[in-house]
Amino acid sequence: MCSLCGVLGGNEHWADAVARPGVYTRNVERIDRRRERANRVRIANAMLARFGLTISDWQGASFVLSTRTGKSEIIEDLGHLWPAAERLCGRPCDPLDPTLIVAAEVAIDD
Amino acid sequence: MTEPQVPLLTPINLLTGFLGSGKTTLLARLLADPALSDAAVLINEFGEVGLDHHLVERIDDTMVLLQSGCLCCTVRGELADAIKDLHSKRERGLVPPFRRIVVESTGLADPFPVLSTIKSDSVLRHHFRPGNVITTVDAVNGLSQLGTYVESNRQAAVADRLVITKVDLAPAGDVVSLVEKLRGINPDAPLLTATDPSFDVADLVDENLSLRAAALQSSSGFYCEAPVQLTTAEGAVHQSAVTSFVMTVERAIDWTAFGIWLTMLLNRHGEKVLRVKGILNIAGEERPVAIHGVQHLVHTPVHMERWPDEDRRSRIVFIVDGLDVGLLKRSFEAFALDRSPAEAAAVPKRSLQERQSSS
Numbered sequence: 001m002c003s004l005c006g007v008l009g010g011n012e013h014w015a016d017a018v019a020r021p022g023v024y025t026r027n028v029e030r031i032d033r034r035r036e037r038a039n040r041v042r043i044a045n046a047m048l049a050r051f052g053l054t055i056s057d058w059q060g061a062s063f064v065l066s067t068r069t070g071k072s073e074i075i076e077d078l079g080h081l082w083p084a085a086e087r088l089c090g091r092p093c094d095p096l097d098p099t100l101i102v103a104a105e106v107a108i109d110d
Numbered sequence: 111m112t113e114p115q116v117p118l119l120t121p122i123n124l125l126t127g128f129l130g131s132g133k134t135t136l137l138a139r140l141l142a143d144p145a146l147s148d149a150a151v152l153i154n155e156f157g158e159v160g161l162d163h164h165l166v167e168r169i170d171d172t173m174v175l176l177q178s179g180c181l182c183c184t185v186r187g188e189l190a191d192a193i194k195d196l197h198s199k200r201e202r203g204l205v206p207p208f209r210r211i212v213v214e215s216t217g218l219a220d221p222f223p224v225l226s227t228i229k230s231d232s233v234l235r236h237h238f239r240p241g242n243v244i245t246t247v248d249a250v251n252g253l254s255q256l257g258t259y260v261e262s263n264r265q266a267a268v269a270d271r272l273v274i275t276k277v278d279l280a281p282a283g284d285v286v287s288l289v290e291k292l293r294g295i296n297p298d299a300p301l302l303t304a305t306d307p308s309f310d311v312a313d314l315v316d317e318n319l320s321l322r323a324a325a326l327q328s329s330s331g332f333y334c335e336a337p338v339q340l341t342t343a344e345g346a347v348h349q350s351a352v353t354s355f356v357m358t359v360e361r362a363i364d365w366t367a368f369g370i371w372l373t374m375l376l377n378r379h380g381e382k383v384l385r386v387k388g389i390l391n392i393a394g395e396e397r398p399v400a401i402h403g404v405q406h407l408v409h410t411p412v413h414m415e416r417w418p419d420e421d422r423r424s425r426i427v428f429i430v431d432g433l434d435v436g437l438l439k440r441s442f443e444a445f446a447l448d449r450s451p452a453e454a455a456a457v458p459k460r461s462l463q464e465r466q467s468s469s
Contacts, residue, residue, distance in 0.1 A: 012235070012410070014369075014401075014403075014408040014409065014410055014411060015365075015369040015373070017410045017411065022412055022413060023410050023411065023412065023413060024392075024395075024399040024411040024412060024413035025410075025411070026365065036366065039366045040366050040369075040370070043364070043366050043367045043370055043448055044370050047370055047371075047374070047445065078369055078370065078373040079373065081370075081373060081374075081377075082373060082374050082377035082378070083377060086377075092378060093374060093377070093378065094378045094379075095371060095374045095375050095378065095441045095445055096375070096378070096379065096433065096434065096437045096438060096441050098437065101437065101440050101441050101444050101445075104444035104445060105440070105443075105444050108444065108449060
């Protein structure tokens with residue numbers, strides 16, 4: 001159970017699968033897990049910047065998602081990231097939004 | 111040591127198909143087959159007469175009838191209870207130690223809630239796992255059903271195995287068009303014909319990933335490079351446009367970036383992404399990773415033993431309902447590939463898991 005928010009045995013998210021035979025996961029060794037979390041924060045921040053949001057690791061257990069004014073929410077895993085992001089920024093985070101895609105494509109070309 | 115009687119995670123197969131497409135006939139056949147002699151069956155009693163119940167035989171005491179008709183709306187709780195009940199009885203030795211459960215859904219049900227029930231229930235997900243989704247399509251009426259009913263398309267799209275029934279009753283031309291149509295909707299699910307003498311029940315439940323990988327690999331396996339648009343029986347474009355396409359990615363995929371992009375896509379459009387399945391070349395991994403998702407639900411990624419051939423490109427099949435394919439491809443290119451400069455040290459060449467498994 002998460003002692004902070006009281007969530008009992010959260011749902012296993014596919015990107016954080018429990019290590020067992022045959023399963024691909026980076027959730028095995030402590031170092032791997034921490035590295036994956038750091039990487040996730042870095043890449044998610046690049047994406048979230050488009051919505052004026054930032055994310056940071058919290059104690060290697062949760063993530064804190066914040067707006068520029070400091071409004072924050074704690075999330076467990078990627079499964080909670082986007083619903084929380086939409087709540088905080090007040091608009092849909094749609095990867096198929098043409099404006100968003102064009103902006104990213106321009107950035108790639110630069 | 112003898113083989114354990116009960117698998118660690120008991121697979122649950124879903125048998126679906128449109129009304130009258132031969133689900134019950136197939137189920138009766140499955141149950142008579144030795145390959146499925148150890149399966150418990152849950153059938154869905156639709157309508158007051160419980161017709162399906164009278165037609166299915168030989169399932170005696172391991173059968174539980176779901177009472178509330180349509181699986182799609184009310185049965186989530188009941189299905190979970192029914193499976194838990196079976197599990198409990200098996201543990202207590204009240205029923206034979208079944209090694210598989212087959213759930214037969216009603217013809218109108220969207221198969222997704224059944225899969226999400228298995229995945230989200232806190233008890234079930236530790237004892238059961240989703241097995242193949244088997245969809246029956248009737249050779250006589252299938253083509254018109256696919257052109258008219260959204261449910262029919264969704265059932266075909268989520269299938270792991272497609273079974274064409276009543277081929278002996280349909281003109282050969284119809285069967286050919288039906289196969290073509292099914293390939294457009296679901297390009298990589300093995301297509302079996304129920305009347306075929308070589309039809310083997312074991313193929314339906316066999317989860318050999320290489321089958322799927324082989325279908326993805328073969329050059330002729332890409333049945334659907336051009337998007338397929340649905341038309342109604344009258345020839346008008348259907349409101350629901352189930353389209354499938356394959357995305358081939360040359361460069362290695364960054365697992366983290368891909369995960370962030372896919373969760374973002376599914377959060378917004380999960381209901382329209384009927385299927386996403388693929389074999390990925392993950393940066394830093396020598397072996398391919400298979401991913402498999404149905405709408406909002408992505409199964410645990412599987413680390414495959416080896417690449418089926420020399421081709422190391424990632425291939426991802428999307429089956430979408432009314433999403434702009436062009437935008438989806440551009441979105442993938444723009445967001446799912448990590449382009450930010452990562453420190454070389456940040457990503458190990460091989461994960462610790464791999465190093466351990468190879469040592």
